[in-house]
Amino acid sequence: MTAFLSAVGRASLAFLARIGRVTLFIFAVLRAMVTPPFYLRDVVKTIWSAGYLSLPLIGLTTLFAGGALALQIFDGGARFSASEVMPQIVAIGMVRELGPVLVGLMISARVTSSFAAEIATMRVSEQIDALKTLSTDAMQYLIAPRVLGTTLIAPVLVAVGDIIGIMGGYLIATTRLGFNPASYLQNTVDFLEPLDIISSLVKGGVFGLIAALMGCYFGMNAGRGAAGVGQATKSAVVAASILILGANFILTEAFFSK
Amino acid sequence: MIAAHGIHKSFAGNPVLKGVDLSVEPGESCAIIGGSGSGKTVLIKCLLGLLKPDSGSSTPLNMDDVGVLFQGGALFDSMTIWENVAFRPLQQGMDRTAARALAQAKLERVGLDADVAPMMPAELSGGMQKRAALARALASDPKLLVFDEPTTGLDPVRASKINRLIREIVVETGATALTITHDMTSVQAIADTVAMLHQGRIHWRGATSELTSSKDAVLRNFLNGDEGEG
Numbered sequence: 001m002t003a004f005l006s007a008v009g010r011a012s013l014a015f016l017a018r019i020g021r022v023t024l025f026i027f028a029v030l031r032a033m034v035t036p037p038f039y040l041r042d043v044v045k046t047i048w049s050a051g052y053l054s055l056p057l058i059g060l061t062t063l064f065a066g067g068a069l070a071l072q073i074f075d076g077g078a079r080f081s082a083s084e085v086m087p088q089i090v091a092i093g094m095v096r097e098l099g100p101v102l103v104g105l106m107i108s109a110r111v112t113s114s115f116a117a118e119i120a121t122m123r124v125s126e127q128i129d130a131l132k133t134l135s136t137d138a139m140q141y142l143i144a145p146r147v148l149g150t151t152l153i154a155p156v157l158v159a160v161g162d163i164i165g166i167m168g169g170y171l172i173a174t175t176r177l178g179f180n181p182a183s184y185l186q187n188t189v190d191f192l193e194p195l196d197i198i199s200s201l202v203k204g205g206v207f208g209l210i211a212a213l214m215g216c217y218f219g220m221n222a223g224r225g226a227a228g229v230g231q232a233t234k235s236a237v238v239a240a241s242i243l244i245l246g247a248n249f250i251l252t253e254a255f256f257s258k
Numbered sequence: 259m260i261a262a263h264g265i266h267k268s269f270a271g272n273p274v275l276k277g278v279d280l281s282v283e284p285g286e287s288c289a290i291i292g293g294s295g296s297g298k299t300v301l302i303k304c305l306l307g308l309l310k311p312d313s314g315s316s317t318p319l320n321m322d323d324v325g326v327l328f329q330g331g332a333l334f335d336s337m338t339i340w341e342n343v344a345f346r347p348l349q350q351g352m353d354r355t356a357a358r359a360l361a362q363a364k365l366e367r368v369g370l371d372a373d374v375a376p377m378m379p380a381e382l383s384g385g386m387q388k389r390a391a392l393a394r395a396l397a398s399d400p401k402l403l404v405f406d407e408p409t410t411g412l413d414p415v416r417a418s419k420i421n422r423l424i425r426e427i428v429v430e431t432g433a434t435a436l437t438i439t440h441d442m443t444s445v446q447a448i449a450d451t452v453a454m455l456h457q458g459r460i461h462w463r464g465a466t467s468e469l470t471s472s473k474d475a476v477l478r479n480f481l482n483g484d485e486g487e488g
Contacts, residue, residue, distance in 0.1 A: 037349075121335075122334075125330055125332060125335075126328045126329070126330060126332040127332050127333075127334055127335075129303070129308050129326075129328065129332065130326070130328055130332040130333075130334070132306075132307070132308055132321070133306060133308070133321055133324060133325075133326040134321070134345050134346045134349070134394075135321040135322055135346060135349070135350075136345075136346075136349055
Protein backbone atom coordinates (compact mmCIF):
# COMPACT_ATOMS: atom_id res chain seq x y z
CA MET A 1 0.00 0.00 0.00
CA THR A 2 2.83 2.37 0.93
CA ALA A 3 4.60 1.56 -2.32
CA PHE A 4 1.41 2.28 -4.27
CA LEU A 5 0.88 5.62 -2.53
CA SER A 6 4.52 6.46 -3.03
CA ALA A 7 4.23 5.72 -6.76
CA VAL A 8 1.07 7.86 -7.02
CA GLY A 9 2.84 10.66 -5.15
CA ARG A 10 5.86 10.50 -7.42
CA ALA A 11 3.68 10.51 -10.54
CA SER A 12 1.67 13.48 -9.21
CA LEU A 13 4.81 15.45 -8.41
CA ALA A 14 6.27 14.70 -11.83
CA PHE A 15 3.00 15.81 -13.46
CA LEU A 16 2.94 19.07 -11.48
CA ALA A 17 6.61 19.68 -12.25
CA ARG A 18 5.86 19.18 -15.97
CA ILE A 19 2.98 21.68 -15.78
CA GLY A 20 5.31 24.13 -14.06
CA ARG A 21 7.98 23.71 -16.74
CA VAL A 22 5.45 24.13 -19.56
CA THR A 23 4.07 27.28 -17.88
CA LEU A 24 7.56 28.77 -17.55
CA PHE A 25 8.23 27.85 -21.18
CA ILE A 26 5.04 29.64 -22.28
CA PHE A 27 6.07 32.79 -20.36
CA ALA A 28 9.53 32.61 -21.95
CA VAL A 29 7.96 32.33 -25.42
CA LEU A 30 5.65 35.29 -24.76
CA ARG A 31 8.61 37.35 -23.57
CA ALA A 32 10.62 36.36 -26.64
CA MET A 33 7.73 37.43 -28.90
CA VAL A 34 7.76 41.00 -27.57
CA THR A 35 11.52 41.40 -27.18
CA PRO A 36 13.69 42.50 -30.13
CA PRO A 37 15.24 41.30 -32.36
CA PHE A 38 12.19 40.04 -34.27
CA TYR A 39 12.75 37.40 -36.91
CA LEU A 40 9.88 38.32 -39.26
CA ARG A 41 11.36 36.37 -42.17
CA ASP A 42 11.15 33.22 -40.05
CA VAL A 43 7.53 34.02 -39.15
CA VAL A 44 6.73 34.23 -42.87
CA LYS A 45 8.67 30.99 -43.45
CA THR A 46 6.54 29.28 -40.79
CA ILE A 47 3.34 30.67 -42.32
CA TRP A 48 4.45 29.19 -45.63
CA SER A 49 5.51 25.76 -44.36
CA ALA A 50 2.91 25.27 -41.61
CA GLY A 51 0.12 27.03 -43.49
CA TYR A 52 0.33 26.97 -47.26
CA LEU A 53 1.99 23.55 -47.47
CA SER A 54 -0.66 22.10 -45.13
CA LEU A 55 -3.50 23.05 -47.46
CA PRO A 56 -3.63 19.75 -49.42
CA LEU A 57 -3.84 17.73 -46.19
CA ILE A 58 -6.45 20.06 -44.68
CA GLY A 59 -8.42 20.09 -47.94
CA LEU A 60 -8.57 16.32 -48.32
CA THR A 61 -9.36 15.71 -44.63
CA THR A 62 -12.21 18.18 -44.44
CA LEU A 63 -13.59 17.27 -47.89
CA PHE A 64 -13.98 13.61 -46.88
CA ALA A 65 -15.27 14.54 -43.42
CA GLY A 66 -17.89 16.90 -44.89
CA GLY A 67 -19.04 14.25 -47.36
CA ALA A 68 -19.27 11.55 -44.70
CA LEU A 69 -21.09 13.93 -42.35
CA ALA A 70 -23.68 14.67 -45.07
CA LEU A 71 -24.30 10.95 -45.64
CA GLN A 72 -24.62 10.25 -41.91
CA ILE A 73 -26.99 13.13 -41.23
CA PHE A 74 -29.14 12.38 -44.25
CA ASP A 75 -29.47 8.73 -43.21
CA GLY A 76 -29.83 9.42 -39.47
CA GLY A 77 -32.18 12.36 -40.02
CA ALA A 78 -34.48 10.15 -42.10
CA ARG A 79 -35.36 8.24 -38.90
CA PHE A 80 -37.27 11.26 -37.64
CA SER A 81 -38.09 12.92 -40.98
CA ALA A 82 -35.36 15.55 -40.67
CA SER A 83 -33.31 14.82 -43.77
CA GLU A 84 -34.17 18.21 -45.28
CA VAL A 85 -32.22 20.08 -42.62
CA MET A 86 -29.04 18.23 -43.57
CA PRO A 87 -27.37 21.33 -45.17
CA GLN A 88 -27.83 23.34 -41.98
CA ILE A 89 -26.50 20.54 -39.75
CA VAL A 90 -23.49 19.95 -41.99
CA ALA A 91 -22.75 23.67 -41.90
CA ILE A 92 -23.03 23.97 -38.14
CA GLY A 93 -21.18 20.70 -37.57
CA MET A 94 -18.31 21.67 -39.81
CA VAL A 95 -17.95 25.27 -38.70
CA ARG A 96 -18.45 24.84 -34.97
CA GLU A 97 -16.78 21.48 -34.40
CA LEU A 98 -15.39 19.28 -37.14
CA GLY A 99 -13.57 21.99 -39.08
CA PRO A 100 -11.52 23.40 -36.18
CA VAL A 101 -10.93 20.03 -34.50
CA LEU A 102 -9.85 18.24 -37.68
CA VAL A 103 -7.62 21.13 -38.72
CA GLY A 104 -6.17 21.27 -35.17
CA LEU A 105 -5.40 17.55 -35.24
CA MET A 106 -3.92 17.76 -38.74
CA ILE A 107 -1.71 20.66 -37.65
CA SER A 108 -0.70 18.57 -34.66
CA ALA A 109 0.18 15.64 -36.95
CA ARG A 110 2.07 17.68 -39.51
CA VAL A 111 3.40 20.80 -37.78
CA THR A 112 3.85 19.72 -34.15
CA SER A 113 5.73 16.61 -35.19
CA SER A 114 7.93 18.57 -37.57
CA PHE A 115 8.76 21.27 -35.00
CA ALA A 116 9.48 18.68 -32.30
CA ALA A 117 11.71 16.52 -34.52
CA GLU A 118 13.59 19.48 -35.99
CA ILE A 119 14.24 21.23 -32.68
CA ALA A 120 15.03 17.97 -30.87
CA THR A 121 17.58 17.11 -33.57
CA MET A 122 19.11 20.56 -33.13
CA ARG A 123 19.20 19.93 -29.37
CA VAL A 124 20.93 16.56 -29.57
CA SER A 125 23.42 17.73 -32.22
CA GLU A 126 24.38 20.75 -30.06
CA GLN A 127 22.99 23.26 -32.60
CA ILE A 128 20.96 24.95 -29.83
CA ASP A 129 24.16 25.31 -27.76
CA ALA A 130 25.90 26.64 -30.87
CA LEU A 131 23.18 29.29 -31.24
CA LYS A 132 23.86 30.48 -27.69
CA THR A 133 27.60 30.67 -28.28
CA LEU A 134 26.85 32.73 -31.41
CA SER A 135 25.07 35.30 -29.21
CA THR A 136 21.62 34.26 -30.44
CA ASP A 137 18.69 33.53 -28.14
CA ALA A 138 17.10 30.24 -29.23
CA MET A 139 13.72 31.31 -27.82
CA GLN A 140 13.70 34.41 -30.03
CA TYR A 141 15.30 32.85 -33.08
CA LEU A 142 13.71 29.38 -33.16
CA ILE A 143 10.63 29.31 -30.97
CA ALA A 144 8.89 32.69 -31.16
CA PRO A 145 8.63 32.75 -35.00
CA ARG A 146 7.27 29.21 -35.10
CA VAL A 147 4.66 29.84 -32.41
CA LEU A 148 3.63 33.21 -33.84
CA GLY A 149 3.48 31.98 -37.45
CA THR A 150 1.41 28.89 -36.59
CA THR A 151 -0.98 30.84 -34.36
CA LEU A 152 -1.57 33.41 -37.09
CA ILE A 153 -2.09 30.94 -39.93
CA ALA A 154 -4.20 28.31 -38.10
CA PRO A 155 -7.46 30.36 -38.20
CA VAL A 156 -6.98 30.77 -41.97
CA LEU A 157 -6.54 27.01 -42.31
CA VAL A 158 -9.69 26.47 -40.25
CA ALA A 159 -11.63 28.88 -42.48
CA VAL A 160 -10.43 26.98 -45.56
CA GLY A 161 -11.24 23.66 -43.87
CA ASP A 162 -14.74 24.85 -42.97
CA ILE A 163 -15.45 25.90 -46.55
CA ILE A 164 -14.06 22.71 -48.10
CA GLY A 165 -15.93 20.58 -45.53
CA ILE A 166 -19.19 22.28 -46.44
CA MET A 167 -18.29 21.76 -50.09
CA GLY A 168 -17.84 18.04 -49.36
CA GLY A 169 -21.36 17.91 -47.96
CA TYR A 170 -22.65 19.94 -50.90
CA LEU A 171 -21.09 17.59 -53.46
CA ILE A 172 -22.59 14.50 -51.83
CA ALA A 173 -25.95 16.18 -51.30
CA THR A 174 -26.29 17.49 -54.84
CA THR A 175 -24.80 14.55 -56.76
CA ARG A 176 -26.09 11.59 -54.74
CA LEU A 177 -28.91 12.69 -52.49
CA GLY A 178 -30.93 14.85 -54.89
CA PHE A 179 -30.60 18.24 -53.16
CA ASN A 180 -31.02 21.40 -55.20
CA PRO A 181 -27.59 23.13 -55.44
CA ALA A 182 -28.88 26.68 -55.07
CA SER A 183 -31.14 25.96 -52.11
CA TYR A 184 -28.40 23.91 -50.41
CA LEU A 185 -26.05 26.87 -50.49
CA GLN A 186 -28.83 29.30 -49.54
CA ASN A 187 -29.75 27.18 -46.50
CA THR A 188 -26.11 26.99 -45.44
CA VAL A 189 -25.53 30.74 -45.71
CA ASP A 190 -28.82 31.68 -44.06
CA PHE A 191 -28.37 29.32 -41.14
CA LEU A 192 -24.85 30.18 -40.05
CA GLU A 193 -24.49 32.99 -37.50
CA PRO A 194 -21.48 35.27 -36.93
CA LEU A 195 -20.79 33.57 -33.57
CA ASP A 196 -20.40 30.20 -35.32
CA ILE A 197 -17.69 31.60 -37.55
CA ILE A 198 -16.01 33.61 -34.76
CA SER A 199 -15.86 30.54 -32.50
CA SER A 200 -14.39 28.52 -35.35
CA LEU A 201 -11.60 31.02 -36.00
CA VAL A 202 -10.83 31.51 -32.29
CA LYS A 203 -10.58 27.75 -31.89
CA GLY A 204 -8.20 27.68 -34.86
CA GLY A 205 -5.92 30.27 -33.24
CA VAL A 206 -5.91 28.47 -29.89
CA PHE A 207 -5.28 25.07 -31.51
CA GLY A 208 -2.45 26.52 -33.60
CA LEU A 209 -0.90 28.01 -30.47
CA ILE A 210 -1.15 24.69 -28.61
CA ALA A 211 0.25 22.69 -31.54
CA ALA A 212 3.26 24.99 -31.96
CA LEU A 213 3.97 25.30 -28.23
CA MET A 214 3.93 21.53 -27.70
CA GLY A 215 6.19 20.88 -30.69
CA CYS A 216 8.69 23.48 -29.53
CA TYR A 217 8.53 22.54 -25.83
CA PHE A 218 9.15 18.84 -26.36
CA GLY A 219 11.81 19.57 -28.97
CA MET A 220 13.71 21.89 -26.65
CA ASN A 221 13.53 19.33 -23.83
CA ALA A 222 14.44 16.26 -25.88
CA GLY A 223 16.62 13.53 -24.42
CA ARG A 224 19.80 12.27 -26.01
CA GLY A 225 20.25 10.52 -29.34
CA ALA A 226 17.78 9.24 -31.91
CA ALA A 227 15.61 7.77 -29.16
CA GLY A 228 15.34 11.22 -27.56
CA VAL A 229 14.19 12.73 -30.86
CA GLY A 230 11.61 9.97 -31.37
CA GLN A 231 10.29 10.26 -27.83
CA ALA A 232 10.07 14.06 -28.07
CA THR A 233 8.14 13.85 -31.34
CA LYS A 234 5.71 11.25 -30.02
CA SER A 235 5.13 13.12 -26.75
CA ALA A 236 4.60 16.40 -28.58
CA VAL A 237 1.94 15.00 -30.92
CA VAL A 238 0.14 13.15 -28.11
CA ALA A 239 0.18 16.18 -25.80
CA ALA A 240 -0.93 18.56 -28.56
CA SER A 241 -3.78 16.26 -29.66
CA ILE A 242 -5.11 15.81 -26.12
CA LEU A 243 -4.80 19.49 -25.29
CA ILE A 244 -6.54 20.46 -28.55
CA LEU A 245 -9.49 18.19 -27.74
CA GLY A 246 -9.60 19.50 -24.16
CA ALA A 247 -9.40 23.11 -25.31
CA ASN A 248 -12.15 22.42 -27.86
CA PHE A 249 -14.50 21.34 -25.08
CA ILE A 250 -13.64 24.38 -22.94
CA LEU A 251 -14.09 26.80 -25.84
CA THR A 252 -17.36 25.18 -26.91
CA GLU A 253 -18.58 25.53 -23.33
CA ALA A 254 -17.43 29.17 -23.25
CA PHE A 255 -19.06 30.12 -26.57
CA PHE A 256 -22.28 28.16 -26.58
CA SER A 257 -23.16 27.14 -23.02
CA LYS A 258 -26.37 28.87 -21.91
CA MET B 259 41.07 35.55 -18.67
CA ILE B 260 39.24 32.44 -17.51
CA ALA B 261 38.92 31.70 -13.82
CA ALA B 262 36.66 29.12 -12.24
CA HIS B 263 36.31 28.59 -8.50
CA GLY B 264 34.68 25.64 -6.77
CA ILE B 265 32.43 24.58 -9.65
CA HIS B 266 30.02 21.82 -8.57
CA LYS B 267 27.56 20.15 -10.91
CA SER B 268 25.38 17.07 -10.41
CA PHE B 269 22.89 15.32 -12.66
CA ALA B 270 20.01 13.47 -11.00
CA GLY B 271 21.99 13.32 -7.75
CA ASN B 272 25.18 12.05 -9.42
CA PRO B 273 28.01 14.52 -8.86
CA VAL B 274 30.08 15.12 -11.98
CA LEU B 275 32.08 18.17 -10.92
CA LYS B 276 33.04 18.33 -7.25
CA GLY B 277 34.71 21.70 -6.88
CA VAL B 278 36.73 22.55 -9.97
CA ASP B 279 39.26 25.39 -9.69
CA LEU B 280 40.89 26.44 -12.92
CA SER B 281 42.53 29.54 -14.29
CA VAL B 282 43.79 30.09 -17.81
CA GLU B 283 45.90 33.13 -18.63
CA PRO B 284 45.29 35.33 -21.68
CA GLY B 285 47.00 33.86 -24.74
CA GLU B 286 47.47 30.47 -23.07
CA SER B 287 46.45 27.32 -24.89
CA CYS B 288 45.22 24.88 -22.26
CA ALA B 289 44.01 21.33 -22.82
CA ILE B 290 41.62 19.72 -20.39
CA ILE B 291 42.17 15.98 -20.41
CA GLY B 292 40.44 13.14 -18.61
CA GLY B 293 38.70 9.86 -19.24
CA SER B 294 35.29 9.53 -20.87
CA GLY B 295 32.60 10.74 -18.48
CA SER B 296 35.06 12.66 -16.32
CA GLY B 297 33.07 15.88 -16.83
CA LYS B 298 35.25 17.73 -19.34
CA THR B 299 32.34 18.80 -21.53
CA VAL B 300 30.21 19.62 -18.48
CA LEU B 301 32.98 21.88 -17.18
CA ILE B 302 33.28 23.71 -20.49
CA LYS B 303 29.50 24.11 -20.72
CA CYS B 304 29.49 25.58 -17.21
CA LEU B 305 32.27 28.02 -18.20
CA LEU B 306 30.38 29.00 -21.38
CA GLY B 307 27.13 29.49 -19.47
CA LEU B 308 25.39 26.67 -21.36
CA LEU B 309 24.90 24.83 -18.05
CA LYS B 310 24.29 26.44 -14.68
CA PRO B 311 26.63 25.10 -12.00
CA ASP B 312 25.03 23.99 -8.72
CA SER B 313 27.60 26.14 -6.91
CA GLY B 314 30.85 27.93 -7.61
CA SER B 315 31.65 30.81 -9.91
CA SER B 316 33.51 31.57 -13.10
CA THR B 317 34.49 34.65 -15.08
CA PRO B 318 31.45 35.81 -17.04
CA LEU B 319 32.24 35.55 -20.75
CA ASN B 320 31.07 37.92 -23.46
CA MET B 321 29.84 35.51 -26.12
CA ASP B 322 30.77 37.98 -28.88
CA ASP B 323 34.41 37.29 -27.94
CA VAL B 324 34.09 33.50 -27.90
CA GLY B 325 34.35 31.00 -30.73
CA VAL B 326 33.40 27.37 -30.08
CA LEU B 327 34.14 24.29 -32.16
CA PHE B 328 31.65 21.65 -31.04
CA GLN B 329 32.43 17.96 -31.04
CA GLY B 330 30.10 17.16 -33.95
CA GLY B 331 30.55 20.53 -35.63
CA ALA B 332 26.98 21.61 -34.78
CA LEU B 333 26.58 23.29 -38.15
CA PHE B 334 23.01 24.46 -38.78
CA ASP B 335 21.77 21.91 -41.28
CA SER B 336 19.09 24.17 -42.78
CA MET B 337 21.67 26.73 -43.92
CA THR B 338 24.44 26.74 -46.47
CA ILE B 339 28.05 26.56 -45.32
CA TRP B 340 28.71 30.26 -45.90
CA GLU B 341 25.54 31.21 -43.99
CA ASN B 342 26.76 29.02 -41.13
CA VAL B 343 30.18 30.64 -41.12
CA ALA B 344 28.76 34.16 -41.32
CA PHE B 345 25.89 33.44 -38.92
CA ARG B 346 26.96 35.88 -36.22
CA PRO B 347 27.86 38.75 -38.57
CA LEU B 348 24.54 38.24 -40.40
CA GLN B 349 22.65 38.34 -37.10
CA GLN B 350 24.50 41.51 -36.21
CA GLY B 351 23.22 43.14 -39.39
CA MET B 352 26.13 42.70 -41.80
CA ASP B 353 25.19 43.04 -45.47
CA ARG B 354 24.85 39.59 -47.12
CA THR B 355 27.44 40.32 -49.80
CA ALA B 356 30.01 41.38 -47.21
CA ALA B 357 29.07 38.43 -44.98
CA ARG B 358 29.60 36.00 -47.83
CA ALA B 359 32.99 37.51 -48.61
CA LEU B 360 33.96 37.22 -44.93
CA ALA B 361 32.78 33.60 -44.85
CA GLN B 362 34.79 32.72 -47.94
CA ALA B 363 37.92 34.27 -46.43
CA LYS B 364 37.45 32.23 -43.23
CA LEU B 365 36.75 29.07 -45.24
CA GLU B 366 39.91 29.66 -47.21
CA ARG B 367 41.83 30.10 -43.94
CA VAL B 368 40.78 26.64 -42.81
CA GLY B 369 41.66 25.10 -46.16
CA LEU B 370 38.23 24.87 -47.79
CA ASP B 371 37.62 25.95 -51.39
CA ALA B 372 35.17 28.66 -52.35
CA ASP B 373 32.91 26.11 -54.08
CA VAL B 374 32.06 24.68 -50.65
CA ALA B 375 30.38 27.95 -49.61
CA PRO B 376 26.95 27.35 -51.25
CA MET B 377 26.78 23.69 -50.20
CA MET B 378 24.69 22.32 -47.33
CA PRO B 379 26.48 20.76 -44.32
CA ALA B 380 25.16 17.27 -45.15
CA GLU B 381 27.01 17.42 -48.48
CA LEU B 382 30.42 17.66 -46.75
CA SER B 383 32.58 14.92 -45.23
CA GLY B 384 33.16 14.85 -41.46
CA GLY B 385 36.57 16.48 -41.78
CA MET B 386 35.23 19.25 -44.02
CA GLN B 387 32.35 19.86 -41.61
CA LYS B 388 34.88 20.24 -38.77
CA ARG B 389 36.82 22.78 -40.84
CA ALA B 390 33.64 24.68 -41.69
CA ALA B 391 32.68 24.70 -38.00
CA LEU B 392 36.17 25.99 -37.20
CA ALA B 393 35.71 28.74 -39.78
CA ARG B 394 32.44 29.68 -38.04
CA ALA B 395 34.22 29.80 -34.68
CA LEU B 396 36.80 32.17 -36.18
CA ALA B 397 34.32 34.40 -38.01
CA SER B 398 34.22 37.18 -35.42
CA ASP B 399 37.94 37.04 -34.51
CA PRO B 400 37.26 35.80 -30.96
CA LYS B 401 39.57 36.34 -28.00
CA LEU B 402 38.72 32.91 -26.61
CA LEU B 403 38.58 29.74 -28.69
CA VAL B 404 37.05 26.57 -27.28
CA PHE B 405 37.56 23.23 -28.98
CA ASP B 406 35.48 20.27 -27.82
CA GLU B 407 37.13 17.01 -28.91
CA PRO B 408 38.32 18.54 -32.19
CA THR B 409 39.56 15.28 -33.70
CA THR B 410 36.76 12.91 -32.66
CA GLY B 411 35.48 10.91 -35.60
CA LEU B 412 38.37 11.81 -37.90
CA ASP B 413 40.97 9.45 -39.32
CA PRO B 414 44.59 10.01 -38.15
CA VAL B 415 45.56 11.99 -41.25
CA ARG B 416 42.61 14.37 -41.01
CA ALA B 417 42.98 14.59 -37.23
CA SER B 418 46.60 15.60 -37.64
CA LYS B 419 45.64 18.26 -40.20
CA ILE B 420 42.99 19.70 -37.85
CA ASN B 421 45.48 19.72 -34.95
CA ARG B 422 48.04 21.61 -37.05
CA LEU B 423 45.40 24.05 -38.25
CA ILE B 424 44.18 24.75 -34.73
CA ARG B 425 47.73 25.35 -33.50
CA GLU B 426 48.44 27.72 -36.39
CA ILE B 427 45.26 29.67 -35.72
CA VAL B 428 45.88 29.91 -31.97
CA VAL B 429 49.42 31.22 -32.56
CA GLU B 430 48.33 33.54 -35.37
CA THR B 431 45.38 35.11 -33.52
CA GLY B 432 46.97 35.15 -30.06
CA ALA B 433 43.62 34.02 -28.67
CA THR B 434 43.27 32.11 -25.43
CA ALA B 435 42.41 28.49 -26.25
CA LEU B 436 40.70 25.82 -24.24
CA THR B 437 40.66 22.34 -25.73
CA ILE B 438 38.83 19.33 -24.34
CA THR B 439 40.27 16.08 -25.51
CA HIS B 440 41.37 12.61 -24.53
CA ASP B 441 43.57 12.40 -27.62
CA MET B 442 47.16 12.91 -26.42
CA THR B 443 48.35 13.63 -29.98
CA SER B 444 45.99 16.63 -29.98
CA VAL B 445 47.28 17.73 -26.59
CA GLN B 446 50.89 17.65 -27.75
CA ALA B 447 50.03 19.49 -30.96
CA ILE B 448 47.71 22.16 -29.61
CA ALA B 449 48.33 22.91 -25.94
CA ASP B 450 50.92 24.86 -23.92
CA THR B 451 49.47 23.64 -20.64
CA VAL B 452 47.34 20.74 -19.46
CA ALA B 453 44.73 20.32 -16.73
CA MET B 454 43.68 16.79 -15.89
CA LEU B 455 40.14 16.30 -14.64
CA HIS B 456 39.76 13.27 -12.42
CA GLN B 457 36.94 12.34 -10.03
CA GLY B 458 35.29 15.74 -10.46
CA ARG B 459 38.35 17.90 -9.68
CA ILE B 460 41.46 19.21 -11.43
CA HIS B 461 43.90 16.51 -10.37
CA TRP B 462 47.01 17.66 -12.24
CA ARG B 463 48.00 20.96 -13.83
CA GLY B 464 51.25 21.70 -15.62
CA ALA B 465 53.04 22.41 -18.88
CA THR B 466 52.52 20.03 -21.78
CA SER B 467 56.26 19.36 -21.75
CA GLU B 468 55.97 18.06 -18.16
CA LEU B 469 53.34 15.48 -19.02
CA THR B 470 55.62 12.62 -19.88
CA SER B 471 58.05 13.25 -17.01
CA SER B 472 55.36 13.52 -14.33
CA LYS B 473 55.42 10.85 -11.63
CA ASP B 474 51.75 11.34 -10.75
CA ALA B 475 50.24 7.87 -10.69
CA VAL B 476 46.76 8.85 -11.92
CA LEU B 477 48.20 10.86 -14.80
CA ARG B 478 50.59 8.06 -15.69
CA ASN B 479 47.76 5.54 -15.70
CA PHE B 480 45.73 7.81 -17.98
CA LEU B 481 48.64 8.38 -20.36
CA ASN B 482 49.40 4.66 -20.45
CA GLY B 483 45.75 3.85 -21.12
CA ASP B 484 45.35 1.99 -17.81
CA GLU B 485 42.54 4.20 -16.48
CA GLY B 486 39.01 2.89 -16.83
CA GLU B 487 36.02 5.05 -17.56
CA GLY B 488 36.68 8.21 -15.66
